[in-house]
Amino acid sequence: MTEATTGTPPPPVPRGDRTGGARGLQSRRSFVLCAAGVGIGLALDGCSSSPPPPPSPYSGDLRTVALAAALENQAVSAYQALDAALRAGKLGPAFPALAAYLRTATDHHTRHAATWNAILRAAHKPAVTTAALSDHAKLMDTIHAASRVEQAVSAVQGLENQAAQTYTAAAGSLAGVSPALVAASTIAPVEAMHAAALGCLLNGQSAVTSFLGTAQAVPATRLTV
């Protein structure tokens, strides 16, 4: 195990993005471009034929919850892809411990998604049933292109760290005591354990540090719904 102690308390937790995120920014930019085009008499077919997407149904704390559900869906997809590659022999000989880990971790993430989506449904919001994240395709490309198990595991280990840190940050930004706060505080340690277990299984090296941090927390702007 590697020594990784900073002894430094974690930095202040950044508050989550409570605006409409990238979608809202995109709408404002479209409006400005159309208005400018009309002002100088240009034909701007694109403005009228590409209406801005509908506003996101998620705002405030519920946007954080929707982000969490998307992260869990992403983890399930990533683990399923890794499992398929492992079974197909694309990543070398059999790896029983990793295969067992994948089944259990996939089940955990499926349950986590259900927990987050139950909060959305209770608030009369639609569940997030896909990996609605702007980086999802790139992640899946990385896993599908992996020719060594270390490459694919590194990708999913990064997801676990991101999720744990996102929920740690969420615990600091969610308003008051709520089901979302309880979910964040009980799920973050599990994601952190996933990340630690992967390191142990793959090469016996630990990347556990004295504080988890929030530098890798995923911003709500990455959510695409």
Added chain:
Amino acid sequence: MTGSPTTTPPEAPLDVQVLQTAAALENLAVVTYTSAAELPFVAKGSPRLSALITRNRAHHLAHAQAFNQAVAKAGAAQQHAVDTRYGATVGRMMARMTDPASLADLLNELEDINAQTCTRFAALAAGGSLRALFVNIASVEAQHGSELLIVRTLLDSGHDGQNVTRAAARAIPAAAGTVGIPQAAYPTADASAIDESTVR
């Protein structure tokens, strides 16, 4: 591990109580890991377990400092004593410790109590920064537990290497793949009482 719950009237603000109790649990972890490092079968035994003990002790020291810094910021007395509920019991267990497997079990139990306590306290603390601190540290304690559980399993199966080669990693038993991730949601049933180790 058992202990007699202690209760006192809640005199200090809630945040101060949970911080002092959390600091006391960290202090207990530091003392226990310090004792563990001195055990002959650790000093001359598995390098992997020995490295975990050294590193985890340092982490708990940092956690105790973080909690005590927050206590001081709240204008209350810092907690430098070990947890009152578990301190004596753990001390007795350490005095009788004779093998790495039992030691890993005890250390994992301590990590789990700390993690459950921090997870529970995260939902009780008043401010966002304090909540995040508790989740942050709960996650690290949970990681300690995960690694201890895996190392315990590897010791049992005769796998004991710091830097596992690719071939050796694939020979690790399947049980090691799941033992370190035992639950989908971190429990809080064994969390300490908020006033378990307040400074009196």
